[in-house]
Amino acid sequence: MMDIVEDLWAAYASTLGFAMVNAFFALATYATLSAGILSFGAVTFGAAGGFLGAQMVLHSTVPLPLIFLAAGLAGAVVSLLVAMIFLRLESHWMALASLALVLITRVVVLNTPDLTGGVNGLSIPQPLPLEWLAGLLVVTVGAFYALDRSWYGIAARAVREDTSVATCMGIDPRRIQLIAMGISGFVGGLGGVMMALMLQFVSPDTFFIHVAFTMIAGVVLGGSHHWFGPVLGAAVFTALPTVMQAFIPEMQDIGNGAALLLIMIFLPRGLLDPRAMRLRRARK
Amino acid sequence: MTLLALADVTKSFGGVTAVGGLSFTVRPRHVVGLMGPNGAGKTTIINLISGLLHPDAGTIRLGGQPVTRARPHEIAGGGLARTYQNVRLISGMTALEQVIVGSYLRRGTSLLASILHLPAARAAARATRADAMDLLARVGMADRADTLAETLSYGEQRRIEIARALASQPKLLLLDEPTAGMNAAESAEIGRLVHALRDDGLTVLMVEHNMRLVADFCEHVVVMNFGRKIAEGPPAACIADPAVQEAYFGKQRDAQRHRA
Amino acid sequence: MELFFAQLLNGCALGALYGLFGIGFGLVFATMGILNAAQGAYASWAAIVAMYAIDLLGLPFPVAVLVGILAGGMVAVLVDQIGFEPLRRFGPGLHQAAMLGALITSIAFWIMLESAAGFATGQQSLAFPPGSYPAAVFHAGPMMLPAMQAITLAGLVVVGGGMHWINTRTRFGAAMRAVGWDPVAAGLGGVNARVIVIATAFLSGGISGFAGILSGISTANVSASLGQGLMLKGFAAVVVGGYDDIRGTAIAGLALGVLEVFCAQYLSSSWRDGFAYALLLGFLMLRPRGLFGSAGFTRA
Numbered sequence: 008m009m010d011i012v013e014d015l016w017a018a019y020a021s022t023l024g025f026a027m028v029n030a031f032f033a034l035a036t037y038a039t040l041s042a043g044i045l046s047f048g049a050v051t052f053g054a055a056g057g058f059l060g061a062q063m064v065l066h067s068t069v070p071l072p073l074i075f076l077a078a079g080l081a082g083a084v085v086s087l088l089v090a091m092i093f094l095r096l097e098s099h100w101m102a103l104a105s106l107a108l109v110l111i112t113r114v115v116v117l118n119t120p121d122l123t124g125g126v127n128g129l130s131i132p133q134p135l136p137l138e139w140l141a142g143l144l145v146v147t148v149g150a151f152y153a154l155d156r157s158w159y160g161i162a163a164r165a166v167r168e169d170t171s172v173a174t175c176m177g178i179d180p181r182r183i184q185l186i187a188m189g190i191s192g193f194v195g196g197l198g199g200v201m202m203a204l205m206l207q208f209v210s211p212d213t214f215f216i217h218v219a220f221t222m223i224a225g226v227v228l229g230g231s232h233h234w235f236g237p238v239l240g241a242a243v244f245t246a247l248p249t250v251m252q253a254f255i256p257e258m259q260d261i262g263n264g265a266a267l268l269l270i271m272i273f274l275p276r277g278l279l280d281p282r283a284m285r286l287r288r289a290r291k
Numbered sequence: 292m293t294l295l296a297l298a299d300v301t302k303s304f305g306g307v308t309a310v311g312g313l314s315f316t317v318r319p320r321h322v323v324g325l326m327g328p329n330g331a332g333k334t335t336i337i338n339l340i341s342g343l344l345h346p347d348a349g350t351i352r353l354g355g356q357p358v359t360r361a362r363p364h365e366i367a368g369g370g371l372a373r374t375y376q377n378v379r380l381i382s383g384m385t386a387l388e389q390v391i392v393g394s395y396l397r398r399g400t401s402l403l404a405s406i407l408h409l410p411a412a413r414a415a416a417r418a419t420r421a422d423a424m425d426l427l428a429r430v431g432m433a434d435r436a437d438t439l440a441e442t443l444s445y446g447e448q449r450r451i452e453i454a455r456a457l458a459s460q461p462k463l464l465l466l467d468e469p470t471a472g473m474n475a476a477e478s479a480e481i482g483r484l485v486h487a488l489r490d491d492g493l494t495v496l497m498v499e500h501n502m503r504l505v506a507d508f509c510e511h512v513v514v515m516n517f518g519r520k521i522a523e524g525p526p527a528a529c530i531a532d533p534a535v536q537e538a539y540f541g542k543q544r545d546a547q548r549h550r551a
Numbered sequence: 552m553e554l555f556f557a558q559l560l561n562g563c564a565l566g567a568l569y570g571l572f573g574i575g576f577g578l579v580f581a582t583m584g585i586l587n588a589a590q591g592a593y594a595s596w597a598a599i600v601a602m603y604a605i606d607l608l609g610l611p612f613p614v615a616v617l618v619g620i621l622a623g624g625m626v627a628v629l630v631d632q633i634g635f636e637p638l639r640r641f642g643p644g645l646h647q648a649a650m651l652g653a654l655i656t657s658i659a660f661w662i663m664l665e666s667a668a669g670f671a672t673g674q675q676s677l678a679f680p681p682g683s684y685p686a687a688v689f690h691a692g693p694m695m696l697p698a699m700q701a702i703t704l705a706g707l708v709v710v711g712g713g714m715h716w717i718n719t720r721t722r723f724g725a726a727m728r729a730v731g732w733d734p735v736a737a738g739l740g741g742v743n744a745r746v747i748v749i750a751t752a753f754l755s756g757g758i759s760g761f762a763g764i765l766s767g768i769s770t771a772n773v774s775a776s777l778g779q780g781l782m783l784k785g786f787a788a789v790v791v792g793g794y795d796d797i798r799g800t801a802i803a804g805l806a807l808g809v810l811e812v813f814c815a816q817y818l819s820s821s822w823r824d825g826f827a828y829a830l831l832l833g834f835l836m837l838r839p840r841g842l843f844g845s846a847g848f849t850r851a
Binding site for chain 1: 586588633634637638650651652654655656658659660661662663665666667783786787790821822824825828829831832835836
Binding site: 153154156158161162165169172186281282285289 | 343383385391
């Protein structure tokens with residue numbers, strides 16, 4: 008009996024861990040989306056944090072918290088550089104450019120084996136304590152809550168919903184979006200190092216297009232208008248394959264896709280939608 | 292002493308001149324009407340003044356500062372606020388939140404302090420909220436403060452939009468057809484509000500194509516047709532001007548003559 | 552010199568695949584504003600169906616290709632009607648919420664179609680049976696032109712020219728653009744928006760499917776992931792060429808193919824994708840309207 012519980016926990020713990028790691032990526036995507044930018048850049052910021060973190064674990068004795076900080080800062084530096092070039096683009100082109108950035112990231116990772124291990128990747132002999140992961144996620148989610156309530160959050164909402172109206176109210180959309188990109192970079196970098204430590208391995212495939220698509224899907228699924236939406240979406244999106252595996256193991260991916268499709272069609276604004284909640288409250 | 296001055300402002304879209312060589316000034320504490328038939332270029336002027344468009348030629352000065360090439364948020368920072376012909380409130384926000392966004396420029400705290408929820412920032416936020424409530428009360432919407440704005444009637448949304456524009460404590464308020472879609476009683480109410488605001492020291496430039504409303508609301512009128520100024524002066528004189536009569540009624544008269 | 556010409560031809564043939572796929576991909580993006588992540592799966596499925604049509608049904612090559620194209624088109628219509636149609640109530644095609652929603656549903660279909668394609672191929676890389684497709688080699692002096700490369704290049708010319716003609720000379724082309732800009736207004740103008748949308752999706756899937764079939768033959772690889780490589784480069788061709796410019800997409804596709812082959816030959820084979828994507832990024836930054844697009848495009 009104890010064995011079954013332990014087995015369950017073993018399987019469950021890793022799912023929980025990946026759900027939390029994915030939550031970082033989803034939050035990084037939400038950070039830009041909530042300021043009106045559709046960007047897949049979090050993958051690139053994740054790669055910056057992930058490979059830097061991996062190298063620091065392998066070649067230094069820096070304690071974990073400092074590695075996390077460094078990874079976040081690496082992501083933020085990359086994101087701010089990208090933002091300075093990309094934010095001139097209109098939103099559709101910005102989305103496409105960020106997709107191109109993900110493709111280029113892979114080529115760069117493959118071709119800088121000294122830094123990234125190239126095609127073989129890097130193995131990282133350092134487990135990630137789940138309580139560290141959970142603690143950092145709680146702090147990050149708390150920060151997103153605080154951001155949402157702040158003047159930054161109010162201005163970002165205005166920029167997202169109607170940029171032209173926002174700018175006529177004195178809000179500088181580029182400043183808001185630059186901050187959004189910086190936050191996305193920091194959180195994405197954190198997610199990258201978490202992913203690397205969780206997998207105990209990083210390779211060019213760790214940060215590629217499927218990650219971009221899953222994290223966008225996670226955000227939209229959970230609700231892209233609510234600070235907790237991305238966490239919820241990432242959890243559902245990580246748990247779904249496990250659940251599907253239990254019921255229809257060989258049709259797992261098809262089940263995932265179908266679930267995603269149904270949610271998009273019937274809940275296009277996601278599971279958590281503050282506007283719908285308010286409308287419901289108003290009707291009562 | 293002028294608050295707003297346009298000199299020889301020209302703007303064309305793909306060869307079509309929307310505004311041609313337009314000059315006029317707005318003095319402080321006046322209500323100025325910008326009128327003209329549909330398609331005269333009134334909304335283009337509003338967009339040029341607020342910085343959403345830039346003129347091809349000419350200069351615009353706000354409070355003595357040239358703002359011809361300035362970006363909209365810089366012009367807003369210079370003391371300009373506006374409303375829209377088709378009300379543009381922000382989806383998902385309550386009436387009170389709409390007005391709070393409008394006070395972004397007067398938030399009285401840095402973004403960082405606000406993110407960190409420092410005590411000073413919290414106090415500033417409370418003050419902002421109280422001011423926003425006062426503004427809602429001023430436009431008669433205090434009892435709807437916590438209602439999702441998009442569920443309110445068109446007239447109510449217009450009033451919230453005016454409260455939002457006032458929240459930045461502008462020097463100059465641009466109203467783009469503030470009474471469109473309102474009945475006579477609601478329009479008169481807007482007129483009283485505009486006069487009260489002027490008495491408090493605000494300057495208002497309003498676009499209106501309804502001549503009767505312009506005559507009632509404004510002290511000074513600029514009349515446009517096909518992007519050019521055809522008359523300027525006190526409302527009664529402008530409306531009586533043959534060129535204005537021609538622009539507004541010319542076609543109907545011609546039609547009547549043909550029928551007769 | 553012979554090597555140069557042979558590689559030039561290889562590059563053109565490879566680029567023609569990118570161009571063909573890109574024309575299908577760009578059609579949906581230009582008319583409906585949808586960035587379709589499932590587009591690659593249309594190519595995979597068309598190739599798989601065409602291969603089985605030969606392998607299992609013994610159909611002759613041209614018929615099998617046609618069957619594969621039909622399959623690609625039908626899958627595209629299926630995806631459009633199930634995945635995109637419910638989102639069109641958001642409003643005109645280029646609305647951000649609708650675009651995001653369509654991107655997510657297309658990701659859902661991508662996952663499903665690719666996984667189903669994995670079952671169809673038994674998770675293996677298969678190939679068209681040898682001898683089932685034209686394998687002749689034409690000689691012109693020192694140059695050799697394998698029949699499949701000739702077919703691929705001819706395919707790009709015919710499809711590109713045909714689509715250009717449809718777009719500029721026919722009522723259907725005008726209707727596609729009208730529906731893309733504003734389905735409601737197009738509906739009022741007497742265009743049956745739904746029929747046009749379905750026809751556009753079918754064309755798009757058929758063209759990308761054709762590219763998939765040709766790619767499956769020339770690389771001797773028919774698998775679930777066939778479409779993915781085509782999609783990334785086809786996407787680059789669309790952006791570099793201009794997303795609503797068929798001529799530009801075709802030329803950009805050819806250029807990308809040649810660039811890829813020559814980079815691999817003369818510079819560095821591991822960086823060859825990097826050049827293509829850097830070109831893509833450069834165009835997005837400097838000429839977002841593409842090769843022949845108007846340069847005066849600014850942030851709205």
